[in-house]
Every structure is written in structure tokens, then in C-alpha cells.
Amino acid sequence: MPLKAFRGPKVWLWRWRRNPLKRRADTLEAWVLLGAWLFTLLAGVLAGLAAARSVEGGLARERVEWHPVVAHVVEKAPGRSASESGSGSKSGSGSGALGGERVWARVGWSVDDGSVHTGQARVPAGSRAGTPVTVWTDPQGHLVTRPATAAEAHLRSALIGGLVGLSAAAVPFVAGLVARSRLERRRMDRWDAEWSRLGPQWGRTTG
Numbered sequence: 001m002p003l004k005a006f007r008g009p010k011v012w013l014w015r016w017r018r019n020p021l022k023r024r025a026d027t028l029e030a031w032v033l034l035g036a037w038l039f040t041l042l043a044g045v046l047a048g049l050a051a052a053r054s055v056e057g058g059l060a061r062e063r064v065e066w067h068p069v070v071a072h073v074v075e076k077a078p079g080r081s082a083s084e085s086g087s088g089s090k091s092g093s094g095s096g097a098l099g100g101e102r103v104w105a106r107v108g109w110s111v112d113d114g115s116v117h118t119g120q121a122r123v124p125a126g127s128r129a130g131t132p133v134t135v136w137t138d139p140q141g142h143l144v145t146r147p148a149t150a151a152e153a154h155l156r157s158a159l160i161g162g163l164v165g166l167s168a169a170a171v172p173f174v175a176g177l178v179a180r181s182r183l184e185r186r187r188m189d190r191w192d193a194e195w196s197r198l199g200p201q202w203g204r205t206t207g
Contacts, residue, residue: 029183036176040169048165052157059153066147071109071135074118078103079125101125107133111141119143 079101102122110116121143123133138144148156 029180029187032179032183033176036172036179039172040176043172044165044169047168048161051164052161055160056153056157059148059156060150062144062147063150063153065139066136066144068134068136069109069111070132071107071121073123073127073129073131073133074106074108075129077105077123077125077127077131081124081126107135109135109137109141111137115141117141117143 101124103125104120105123105127106118107121107123108116108118117137119135119142121133121135123131127133136144136146
């Protein structure tokens with residue numbers, strides 16, 4: 001019967017204990033496991049911290065470099081304004097757009113050098129041409145989204161850092177599992193071979 005059937009309960013750190021039956025393969029497996037766990041921890045922590053710092057640094061630069069400017073609606077925005085919706089509902093003609101609804105419309109703004117830019121931004125529905133709206137731009141005058149606050153940046157960097165850290169840690173972790181599986185299979189094959197060779201001799205001596 002193969003020796004694999006005689007596995008007993010696990011003993012923690014048995015590979016690091018002195019045992020006359022422990023072989024060089026057992027010691028090698030112990031070092032492989034230790035190295036895999038160390039690389040898993042280091043890769044996860046270092047990659048996670050690097051990603052978190054990079055994201056938080058980028059968001060901090062956005063808060064410094066991006067700034068709000070006053071743009072003006074170029075042409076009337078689609079939908080009805082809140083005042084139009086209110087008057088329409090009182091007269092019973094149509095439902096109208098809900099107050100506070102925002103739609104995409106073309107707006108124009110000027111930058112420090114005097115050049116005029118246009119782009120699409122979300123404005124209150126039904127805004128008339130010339131209505132002022134606040135938009136955010138980068139140093140080149142291009143439209144951007146509102147930069148994240150310090151609290152939002154901290155949360156976002158922590159989430160991204162955690163995901164990157166887990167992804168980076170998975171590589172040495174899986175590699176360690178594969179190496180351990182191969183070493184264990186090789187060790188058990190050797191035990192099976194020796195059991196096949198010595199088992200019959202034990203049977204004759206005890207018979």
C-alpha cells in the first residue's frame with residue numbers, strides 16, 4: 001500500500017525541527033516555503049505602498065494644477081429649466097424636466113493667454129445661451145473633472161494600493177504553492193519507492 005495513505009495529523013514547523021527522518025528535500029521545501037511567504041509579504045506591501053503613493057501624489061498635483069473657471073453656455077441647453085418645469089406643471093401641460101437635472105451642452109471659456117476654448121460640460125437643463133457655469137480646467141485649458149478632495153484621494157489611493165498589493169502578492173504566493181506541490185510530490189514518490197522496496201522485507205521479518 002502506498003505511503004500516502006499513512007499521512008498523520010499535521011505538525012506545525014516540523015520541517016524546522018530536528019528529526020533523524022528528515023531529509024534534505026524536507027529542508028529545501030522549508031526554505032522554499034519561507035522564501036515564498038517572505039516574497040509574498042514584501043511584494044504585496046511594497047507594491048501596494050508604491051501604488052498608493054503614486055495615486056495620492058497624482059491626485060494632489062491635480063488639486064494644485066486644476067482650477068475652476070467661469071464658462072458660458074454657447075447655445076440653449078436641451079430640456080426645460082426648473083422655472084419652466086414649475087410653470088408647466090401648474091398649467092397641466094406636460095411633465096417637464098425635473099428641477100436640478102443636468103444635461104450636456106456646449107460651453108465656452110477663455111484662458112490666461114486670452115484664447116477662447118469650447119467644449120461639452122454638464123449644465124442645468126434649459127440653460128439659456130450666455131448662462132454662466134463653473135467648469136474645471138487643467139494648465140493647458142482643457143476641460144477636466146473636479147479634482148478629488150484630500151479625503152477622497154486618501155480613500156482612492158488606499159483602495160488602489162490594496163488591489164495592486166494583492167495582485168503583486170499573488171505572483172510569489174502562487175509560485176510558492178506550485179514549487180511546494182512539486183517538492184511534496186517528489187518526496188512522496190521517493191517514500192513510495194522506498195516503501196515498495198523495504199515493505200516486503202519488514203513483512204518477512206515479522207512473519
